[in-house]
Amino acid sequence: MLCTIHQICQYYHIREGSIQTFCNNKAALRHVFHTRLQGVSPFLLSDYDLVQSCHHILSLLPFNVTGTWVRGHYTGKDKCTQHILNEKADILATQHNQIHNGALRSSHLFLPIPGFQIRLLYDGSVITSKLYQVITNEAHTANIQKHIQRKTPLTPTQFNNIHWSAHGRVFRHLTQFNQLSTSKLLDQLVHTNRQCHLMYAGSAACPS
Secondary structure: OHHHHHHHHHHHOOOOOEEEEEEOOHHHHHHHHHOOOOOOHHHHOOOHHHHHHHHHHHHHOOOEEEEEEOOOOOOOOOOOHHHHHHHHHHHHHHHHHHHOOOOOOOOOOOOOOOOOOOOOEEOOEEOOOOHHHHHHHHHHHHHHHHHHHHHOOOOHHHHHHOOHHHHHHHHHOOOHHHHHHHHHHHOOOOOOHHHHHHHHOOOOOOOO
């Protein structure tokens, strides 16, 4: 949207005025129009490349641009122009996703968009979200896999066939108490008679 505004201003030589834009994404509005983080923090935001580009375009425009939140999928009786335009934009996005379905992975790196200051690459692709997760996985996944295989009879093939992302989603939805209990069970840290026998030479039999 800001790119379109910039092109219109250049083509028609617009040098004054003001523009009000509407968006149903509060986080996007906050990062583009209100929050200006310093240091490395801006590059840890989701879609940081787009946020940077927006900041750059706003600095090029010769007038003030404001961003206003509009409720998405609004069904009330007092529907305004911004609601109608937002609904049309949502329909266009849905149609695009239906035509271009599947993972769109670029085979080569394109030229950076305007305002790019830094590019974070991993496995041949630009990282624009979940940077913490990417760094954590790269730093710890191999050691965690070795630890699990050392404590269980899982072969590498069996380990790779486990749906670990589904396991993680289920685990994160557990309460803190259940997470602790599950972790202890998986790592054999629950104080059972078997553990007591290993540590203190007590009876390994189940209690009667």
